[in-house]
Amino acid sequence: MSNELNGLRTKRVLEPAGWVLQLITGLVLAVLVTFHFFETHMIHHSAMEYENVILRLSDIRYKIMYGLLLLSVSFHAFNGVRAIFLDTNYGSENRRFVNILLFLAVIVAFTYGLLLLFSF
Amino acid sequence: MDVIFRVRRFDGEKSYWSDFVIPAKKGMTVLEGLYYIKENYDGSLAFRASCRMGICGSCAVKINGRPVLACETQILHLNSTTIKIEPLDNFEVIKDLVTEFDGFFTKHEAVKPYLIRKEDRYSEPEELIQKPEQLYAYYKYSLCIKCGACYSVCPASSSRDDYLGPAAMTAAYRFIADSRDEGDGERMQIVCGDCGVWRCHFAAECSEVCPKKVEPAKAVQKLRFRSSIYMLKKFFIRW
Amino acid sequence: MRWLKWFEFRGKSLFHISYSLHRLTGIVLVIYLVMHLSYLTSIRMGREVYEYFTSITLTPAFLIFDILLVLAGVYHGVNGLRLILHEFGLGYELRRPLLYLCYLLTLVLWLYASYQMYLFVMGV
Numbered sequence: 001m002s003n004e005l006n007g008l009r010t011k012r013v014l015e016p017a018g019w020v021l022q023l024i025t026g027l028v029l030a031v032l033v034t035f036h037f038f039e040t041h042m043i044h045h046s047a048m049e050y051e052n053v054i055l056r057l058s059d060i061r062y063k064i065m066y067g068l069l070l071l072s073v074s075f076h077a078f079n080g081v082r083a084i085f086l087d088t089n090y091g092s093e094n095r096r097f098v099n100i101l102l103f104l105a106v107i108v109a110f111t112y113g114l115l116l117l118f119s120f
Numbered sequence: 121m122d123v124i125f126r127v128r129r130f131d132g133e134k135s136y137w138s139d140f141v142i143p144a145k146k147g148m149t150v151l152e153g154l155y156y157i158k159e160n161y162d163g164s165l166a167f168r169a170s171c172r173m174g175i176c177g178s179c180a181v182k183i184n185g186r187p188v189l190a191c192e193t194q195i196l197h198l199n200s201t202t203i204k205i206e207p208l209d210n211f212e213v214i215k216d217l218v219t220e221f222d223g224f225f226t227k228h229e230a231v232k233p234y235l236i237r238k239e240d241r242y243s244e245p246e247e248l249i250q251k252p253e254q255l256y257a258y259y260k261y262s263l264c265i266k267c268g269a270c271y272s273v274c275p276a277s278s279s280r281d282d283y284l285g286p287a288a289m290t291a292a293y294r295f296i297a298d299s300r301d302e303g304d305g306e307r308m309q310i311v312c313g314d315c316g317v318w319r320c321h322f323a324a325e326c327s328e329v330c331p332k333k334v335e336p337a338k339a340v341q342k343l344r345f346r347s348s349i350y351m352l353k354k355f356f357i358r359w
Numbered sequence: 360m361r362w363l364k365w366f367e368f369r370g371k372s373l374f375h376i377s378y379s380l381h382r383l384t385g386i387v388l389v390i391y392l393v394m395h396l397s398y399l400t401s402i403r404m405g406r407e408v409y410e411y412f413t414s415i416t417l418t419p420a421f422l423i424f425d426i427l428l429v430l431a432g433v434y435h436g437v438n439g440l441r442l443i444l445h446e447f448g449l450g451y452e453l454r455r456p457l458l459y460l461c462y463l464l465t466l467v468l469w470l471y472a473s474y475q476m477y478l479f480v481m482g483v
Contacts, residue, residue: 185370
């Protein structure tokens with residue numbers, strides 16, 4: 001009866017890598033989101049004015065920080081959604097579809113955000 | 121003191137509640153109350169029980185919302201005049217408080233819960249030496265009585281039918297952590313899969329309800345760590 | 360609708376409730392992420408579009424939404440740090456104190472952040 005448990009492929013390294021990356025991006029986000037909140041709400045009151053926003057987006061150091069934030073959050077969010085889907089019977093039957101769909105979501109979110117970072 | 125037992129009944133078609141008045145005495149357990157109902161009120165009440173001393177795991181039911189062993193729960197300790205008794209969650213109900221346990225046992229068997237040695241030398245049996253520290257590494261996890269309480273509160277089990285569950289994975293870890301066992305590879309195949317450790321997100325409710333304090337949540341986390349090392353090693357070694 | 364069982368809190372310990380809240384705040388934050396990324400494109404569309412959006416969202420009326428969002432974010436982050444520790448197999452014996460610490464930290468950080476947002480939006 002152990003053979004009846006559906007296709008358990010251990011050839012893929014997706015699962016532990018996904019888990020470890022979820023934790024690492026979680027740590028990165030804990031730091032960067034706090035910094036992002038600080039930056040926009042606590043350094044100076046004029047931080048949200050249009051000119052200051054453009055100024056930050058044009059600075060290479062901010063670009064790198066925002067890029068890292070964007071990559072981490074895209075992966076963490078959609079890998080989290082993937083975990084939610086895989087916790088259901090629907091997810092267990094359509095594993096390949098769920099993996100591909102959410103992988104695409106990560107790519108779309110990341111490139112969409114990069115577009116913004118690179119237009120300044 | 122009289123208490124009311126509100127029991128969730130199921131006759132194969134419809135679900136309903138039945139109320140019974142039980143003359144509870146000090147030291148009387150919920151299981152004794154259920155037997156009282158069967159003997160005095162309604163002989164058709166169905167429930168599982170065997171040892172009545174907390175070792176067989178048959179009588180796990182949901183009492184006032186929490187899964188416990190009925191034989192170990194004293195009525196007057198519940199501090200409630202109405203005791204709500206329902207079958208365990210996440211199991212299909214056959215009748216009244218009796219649920220389908222086949223799937224639960226299938227998953228347990230799937231992790232190969234027996235000692236695996238590379239060579240079986242039955243003609244020249246040798247004693248397998250184990251130090252006390254090696255025993256303590258897995259002893260707690262061997263105390264599972266397969267009552268199903270952990271499985272009934274696990275959120276992953278509630279939404280996914282093929283999830284192995286805390287009990288099966290604790291059994292897997294009990295053998296993997298056993299110094300005498302040499303069957304890591306075979307068990308890892310099952311627990312590293314999509315229906316194994318990766319569905320656990322540490323709700324840790326299993327450890328809260330286990331009547332034997334087996335701490336399945338801890339076993340699953342340790343198993344998770346071992347699985348990730350195992351899978352990453354396999355991937356990179358093949359490379 | 361079996362996924363509703365993830366959010367069942369009756370008869371469950373604080374550990375399970377923390378799991379339910381972690382999942383709920385995660386979903387809320389994903390939805391917010393999508394909104395935030397679209398909102399940011401207003402920066403590319405020029406000053407008028409950006410300032411139109413900020414004139415709606417950076418106001419005292421919207422503060423309540425921001426405060427709830429920050430609660431979700433802080434809870435998810437702090438609880439997530441607790442989960443990282445436990446999922447590596449560490450600190451299991453200390454799980455009860457760590458859980459209470461997590462809630463305490465969430466409360467303190469949330470109140471501080473909300474206060475900062477209040478000051479910001481009131482123009483103080």
